[in-house]
Amino acid sequence: MRTIVAGNWKMNTDRASAEALVDALVKATAPPAQVDVVIAPPFPFLALAVEKTRGTRIIVAAQNCHEAAHGAYTGEVSASMLKSIGVRACIVGHSERRQYFGESDAVIGQKIAALLAQDITPIFCCGERKDERESGRHFDVVTEQLKGALGTFTNEQLMQVVIAYEPVWAIGTGLTATAQQAQDMHAHIRACLHTHGGQVAATVPVLYGGSCKPDNAEGLFAMPDVNGGLIGGASLDAGQFLELIRIAGGEEWSRSRAG
Numbered sequence: 001m002r003t004i005v006a007g008n009w010k011m012n013t014d015r016a017s018a019e020a021l022v023d024a025l026v027k028a029t030a031p032p033a034q035v036d037v038v039i040a041p042p043f044p045f046l047a048l049a050v051e052k053t054r055g056t057r058i059i060v061a062a063q064n065c066h067e068a069a070h071g072a073y074t075g076e077v078s079a080s081m082l083k084s085i086g087v088r089a090c091i092v093g094h095s096e097r098r099q100y101f102g103e104s105d106a107v108i109g110q111k112i113a114a115l116l117a118q119d120i121t122p123i124f125c126c127g128e129r130k131d132e133r134e135s136g137r138h139f140d141v142v143t144e145q146l147k148g149a150l151g152t153f154t155n156e157q158l159m160q161v162v163i164a165y166e167p168v169w170a171i172g173t174g175l176t177a178t179a180q181q182a183q184d185m186h187a188h189i190r191a192c193l194h195t196h197g198g199q200v201a202a203t204v205p206v207l208y209g210g211s212c213k214p215d216n217a218e219g220l221f222a223m224p225d226v227n228g229g230l231i232g233g234a235s236l237d238a239g240q241f242l243e244l245i246r247i248a249g250g251e252e253w254s255r256s257r258a259g
């Protein structure tokens, strides 16, 4: 299974700092062969990120899209618009969109369908709140999110999806799930995927997100069911993001640099 390191810039940067961040990533040594690098800048900077990363292995993602193909949805952006400027992936169902914009799993599922119709990789976020973990309901919560958003897709469609497990209590808080907590949930997600068959379970990458930084990534990325990370704060710092890519590449990066 490939490893993915994806940076969610959220509503940060301006034109100059977005350009500088992309430039720094493009200039750095190519990522290890088995690591896919994804950056998700804000909408206004997607086109410049696509242009600047052309010919590199950096994949440009959006942070959201609307579920409809087109029409009278003032302020919204469709999957086909993203496709037309070269965006290849899109985060959907981030907990901030669930919390501040009331997105339900049903709507998130519709967004995933819209993205798949454009051959854009959905990065589907799921994860429990603090109270849900404390009451021991975290596995059930994530099961429901998976069913609610992904339940209607065929196996072929499911195999195009990337899942990001992001415990809400760990996002932007400096609290990180322990490597074992992450592994336990990722194994649970893998078991849910297994109900669609072994091929789906073996194909869909499951990323960890939530205050993942160079000083805690090694343990998280070493877990057997953790296939990389969705990185918020640390993705805004080129040095930290590159270090996370290096950690995700493990031995191979060191070997390719030495060679």
Ligand code: PEP
Pocket: 008, 166, 170, 171, 172, 173, 174, 209, 210, 211, 212, 230, 231, 232, 233, 234
């Ligand atoms: C995120 O919002 O997707 C995220 C993981 O943020 P942070 O790394 O800042 O916790």
